[in-house]
Amino acid sequence: MFSYCADPDTLDTMRWFACYLTTGVHKSFYLAFFKVLLLLAITAPVALGFGFAGAMAARSHLPPLRWLGKVYIAVVRGVPDIAFFLFFVIALDQAVEYLRHRMLCPDWEQPIRQGADFVVCQAAKMPLGTAPQFVHETYGFFIAVFTFAIVFGAFAANVLYGGMRAVPRAQLETAAAYGMSQRQTFWRILVPQMWVYALPGLSNLWMVLIKATPLLFLLGIEDIVYWARELGGTKTSRFTSYPHGDWRVWYFLFLLVFYLAFTRVSEIALERLMLRLTHGQATSGGEVQRKAAAS
Amino acid sequence: MKKIIPGAVALALTAGMAPAQDNTIRMGTEGAYPPYNFINDAGEVDGFERQVGDELCKRAELTCEWVKNDWDSIIPNLVSGNYDTIMAGMSITAEREEVIDFTQNYYPPTASAYVSTAEGVDVMSAIVAAQTATIQAGHVAETGATLVEFATPEETVAAVRNGEADAVFADLDYLVPLVEESGGELVFVGDKVPLGDGIGMGLRESDTELRDKFDAAISSMKEDGTLNDMLRKWFGEDTQVYGEDGGTGSGS
Structure with missing residues (x-):
């Protein structure tokens, strides 16, 4: 990075750190922060979508749809995250490759399952074996987003389901008395009011999601915790120009500050959102706002 | 949702339908076990296995790409086809032989x-x-x-x-x-x-053709002494090296 970095052994402390903190590996570390933030930014809305669909399905009048919603919520909530991440991702990847194999290589004769091996033709590989590493990483990233969204979607579905049931029955009956259809009642009366009941649960989920990102390395994505562990580990002078002892505690301290700052900002944002959502609602929070405005 | 999912699947199925080439081999490693494999200052996979692996690929006329994977899931991801080989300081043992195949060792017991x-x-x-x-x-x-x-x-x-x-x-x-x-x-x-029986390259049991290629390449590296040179470079002059017959003798 800097011209004086050629021979780190001779540098004074300040310059040594300037060089050390700008090595290629450290850039990967900084990049990992963006990866984590991007993952959260994509996963949160997608998971909320899964949750909404799951909650709608679970309270549907059609029995098959209702069962589907309830089974989704029960199964995904019941399976440990780590098992889900190890099993489901590989299964999903294999399912995609199996479908592609069926479409692209119809005259393939060997069995797909050979002992423990999963063998599909080269053209069915997802992504292709010849694709650059960047494509593999992007594909892995979206598999991760999808998996996170399914897991957190199930929890969100349960929260939203509870939120929908918490809306006072009288509101829905009044809507029916005004001649609204089921669909109108749902979208115009139920959904706008349920958020205030669902938000505390959803904000918990958001906090847990922020902290769940180290599961990413199970999927082969190098997240910030992986890099902190890797960079902080003891480095001997044979393998690096910047030997140091066990510095993991400093790297993890940095992560601690990052996560605390991030969750604090989230808390503030969620509090503001809560204030907006309670406005005009028939809840104790809404009542407080009404009285404050009246006096 | 109903409309989106088949669309996404179709996109996934058609994405990148370039003609298949069989010769890009993805090499899985851990990247946390110097001097066998580690991440260097530039953020790349480096070490004894990187050097041996690159040489093997050259001799077997394959294009290789290095991939990092967690040790815990390194075998499941191999059999599932996410990469094609493991070079991660993995000793050849009977237990592992049940799930995957190994080449002959490229590092003595x-x-x-x-x-x-x-x-x-x-x-x-x-x-x-x-x-x-x-x-x-x-x-x-x-x-x-x-x-x-x-x-x-x-x-x-x-x-x-x-x-x-x-x-x-x-x-x-x-x-x-x-x-x-x-x-x-x-x-x-x-x-x-x-x-153990030394360190070998792990491959899927069904990949016999690829294993034979790498086996031949390892043999040729043992014969002309390049493997011994690399062993000495990474593990010091006193390390075990391969003898004339491909067996192990100690010291140099």
Whole structure:
């Protein structure tokens, strides 16, 4: 990075750190922060979508749809995250490759399952074996987003389901008395009011999601915790120009500050959102706002 | 949702339908076990296995790409086809042979050693740290010692430094640089233990053709002495090397 970095052994402390903190590996570390933030930014809305669909399905009048919603919520909530991440991702990847194999290589004769091996033709590989590493990483990233969204979607579905049931029955009956259809009642009366009941649960989920990102390395994505562990580990002078002892505690301290700052900002944002959502609602929070405005 | 999902699947199915080429081989490694494999300052995979692997690919006329993967899931991801080989300091053992195939070894049967902070620790009854799912962990479990397992090699050594374990049991070559640079804090204790059938490249059992290619390449590297040169470069002049007949003799 800097011209004086050629021979780190001779540098004074300040310059040594300037060089050390700008090595290629450290850039990967900084990049990992963006990866984590991007993952959260994509996963949160997608998971909320899964949750909404799951909650709608679970309270549907059609029995098959209702069962589907309830089974989704029960199964995904019941399976440990780590098992889900190890099993489901590989299964999903294999399912995609199996479908592609069926479409692209119809005259393939060997069995797909050979002992423990999963063998599909080269053209069915997802992504292709010849694709650059960047494509593999992007594909892995979206598999991760999808998996996170399914897991957190199930929890969100349960929260939203509870939120929908918490809306006072009288509101829905009044809507029916005004001649609204089921669909109108749902979208115009139920959904706008349920958020205030669902938000505390959803904000918990958001906090847990922020902290769940180290599961990413199970999927082969190098997240910030992986890099902190890797960079902080003891480095001997044979393998690096910047030997140091066990510095993991400093790297993890940095992560601690990052996560605390991030969750604090989230808390503030969620509090503001809560204030907006309670406005005009028939809840104790809404009542407080009404009285404050009246006096 | 109903409209989106088939669309996404169709997109996934048609994405990148370029003509298939069979010769890009993805090489899986851990990247946390110097000098076998580690991440260098530039953020790339480096080490003995990187050098050997690149040479093997050149000789077998394959294009290779290195991929990092967590040790715990390194075998499941291989059999599932996410990469094609494992070169991660993985010893050839009967247990692993049941799930995957190995080439002949490119590193002679390894000596493993105990390291502690104090001389005179009885490694047969002490608390010994080892990396999960390694032959070292298996060995410690068979002795009378109490085994504590860690996910990465780094943590096993840290456990000894902070007193959580009395000794660490790992490959000798991993421990040597650490002991040398510890300034006397770490010392070797007990006897060295030869374990496993050497380190080989792991492949899917169905990939016999690829295994034969790499086997032939390893043979040719053993014959012309390039493998021995690399062994000496990464593990020092006193390391075990391959003899004329491809067997192992010690020292140089």
